[in-house]
Amino acid sequence: MRVAIIPARGGSQRIPRKNIKLFAGKPMLAHSIATAQQSGVFDRILVSTDDEEIAAVAREYGAEVPFLRPAELADAYTGTSAVVRHAIEYLKIQEVMPEYVCCLYATAPLLLAGDLQAGLHSLENSTSEYVFSATSYGFPIQRALYKDEQEQVHMFAPEHRSTRSQDLIEAYHDAGQFYWGRASAFLNEKPVFAQHSRMHILPRHRVQDIDTPEDWQRAELLYQLLQLG
Template sequence: MRVAIIPARGGSKRIPRKNIKDFCGQPMLAYPIQAAMRSGVVDKVVVSTDDPEIADIARHYGAETPFIRKAELADDFTGTTDVIRNAVAELQQQGWPLSACACIYATTPLLNGERIAAAYQILRSSKADYVFTAGSFSFPIQRALLQTPQGGVVPFDPASIMLRSQDLAETFHDAGQLYWATADTWLDTSKSVFGAGSRMLLLPAHLVQDIDTAEDWQRAELLYQLLQVPAQ
């Protein structure tokens, strides 16, 4: 059984209740649920939450909430991997025959089913530990600058600051959307999402948007409206 697990706690600080806040006419949480259901590679969608209202909305849009997340896994310091590992263990204890599991963040309105399926196919064909969505940095990070306590400027990497962009290695970053792995891999604490055994599904820059501030939210809504992201 292939399952998408969406972590959605109730205690968002910077944007209160952002997991169920209205986004272009629907609760934010509805978008990843619908994308997973339409991907063609997910059998069930599970929302891991500590919040009864979020659980109700999740079920309304077709997800399941077979357990309530423990309070100690819903604070500001618990990592996503711990939350997914807990969810996998809970589902296995309930007899779910898990094979592959995708972690999909709740605030991913620009993610669609096509990319969920594409990442899963990479997992199948490459036998990678993890497959996750990623973007490339538009400017060479080797030429980043730091500000000194006195207000001056120093290069982050003095050896690279004068090199041409084309002479520097291309660098990438986690898109913060989607992570596929087998259930066994999620439970294996020796394997890292960002390790040599992982693979990336690279996304164009206009499909990568963190949503941590009000400005981020507005930009994401504008992108969504311009793109009208297909829900396949």
């Protein structure tokens, strides 16, 4: 069994009610649900929330909300892995233990169904524990700079001051879109960012964290530009 788990708590602070705020004409959460549905790879699509209004929106757009998340898993300090484990354990009690689980973020309107399909294919055809979305940095991280308390500029890696860009190792970061994993890996609390994981690389123009109003506006512009609606 393959299950999508979409975490969507109600207490977002920097963008109030972020998960159900209208984005391109429909609640933000609805975009992730639609992408999961379009991928055709899930037996069940669950939303994990502590909020009745979010639960109602999730059900309206075709997702299941079989439980309300307990308060201790709905504060600003609870990690995603704990939320996913809670949902898997719920399914296990119901005797519908999944083999593969995809934690899909509620704020991923630029994600395509094909990305979820490719992530699953990569996981199924490997010995990896996880496959997660990632993207490359737009500038060599070996050339990163910082300033000290006196405003003086320093390089993080001064040994690469004169190294040609093409000779530097390309670096990637978590794209914050989805995390495919074996249910056993989530339950055993294996770390995602480790040698037993693979990356599904997304182009930088389809990656945007949505934590601030400026992020939201940029994501909407990208969505319109890419004609994803």
